[in-house]
Amino acid sequence: MEYLIIGNSVAGTSCSEKIRSIDKDGHITMLSEESFAAYGRPLISYYLSGKVDANLMQYRTEEFYKKNKINVVLNCKALNIDVKNKKVKCSNNKIYSYDKLLIATGSVPFVPPVKGIENQKNTFTFLKLEDAKKIEKAVTKKSNVVIVGAGLIGLKAAEALADKVAKISVIDLADRLMASVLDKQTALIIQKYIEKNKVKFYLSNTVSEVNKDSVVLKNGETLPCDILIMAVGVKPNTEIALTAGVKINRGITVNEYMETSVKNIFSAGDCVESLDLLSNQNKVLALWPNAYMQGETAGSNMAGVKNEFKGSFAMNAIGFFGIQLISAGIVDPKDGKYKIYIEENEKDITYKKLVVDDNKLLGFALLNLPDRAGIYTSLINDDVKLDSLNYDITKKDIGLNVFPQDIRHNKMFRSNKQ
16 A cells, blocks of 8 residues: 655644554655654744754654654655546656545745835745744844734744844734734733833734835834744645645545545645534634644544544644743634633733633633643533533632542543543
């Protein structure tokens, strides 16, 4: 059996691991357009800040690939999928055959058109290790950095550069930081804290023009700029899937077995749409754990063992500038039917928000309160009726004793086994 995996990040790697655990003899080939073997993408900001060495970012060692007989081909971009003949043509002028194919191409940066952007030679995105290496070479202590995008990517770039440059300006069209994750109140708490670290925010604004040494904002203000980082967001990388005629909506569409609309072609990770358990709709959920589970599910089915991916929901665990934010589920509902419970201590920079509907916890946001995140996530994931618990979670700090004794015993036993 010839297994071919396009993509060498978490989804592709977990797929290869699962295949090898089932099929000891099949040939596994992984194609990566990057020049690095699999690494932890969330670590690129720590590399740029100097906190992590590139060698320590490896997701799997060379020994792992040798032991599992996985052939990794670097600097090899897949260009075309020939479905009829089950072949993939690559940028290295080689053609790779497959019996089962996984598309795990992840995301690519979304860079909106901006007038004059070609005038700034030091324009970067911030999604790959290569991006971090390029920025590292370009910045100096005198650099005026402009980051377009106040989402996770933009804020991690700002954190990495805060002690390395003269000034950082962060611009976003939204009225708050991380608008897709945070409500206004949480965002404002975080903004005030980050602004103490040489970072200034320009919200409800955007860059209308880029010059050689400055940018002009929509409101007419001009900011000095010799380093421009475009961190507006990402979109599923569906380019190679298009050549196979795979069905695509916002991302590649798959069923519960991670099969695409084309026979023998599977997909997993940030390039796919999967079931959001809370909205019961298919969405792009670009999450590291999600990608891992999807890759594992795909690998199992590619190797002939039926396995279903049940779906997931949005989760984020983010640390920047010494603060920690964990959120999951619905955190900023627009519908007035939801009950929202908030506890805030601005002095200690702590914040807790619970979103409840129909006697269930549907979402939470915890700022500098990480200890209970696992229990809240379990309540959402297990669809727990709140009136079945030992006490009201909206009025009392939560612990394992919130669960009835039999459920508590099962959770502790399961946790110990893991």
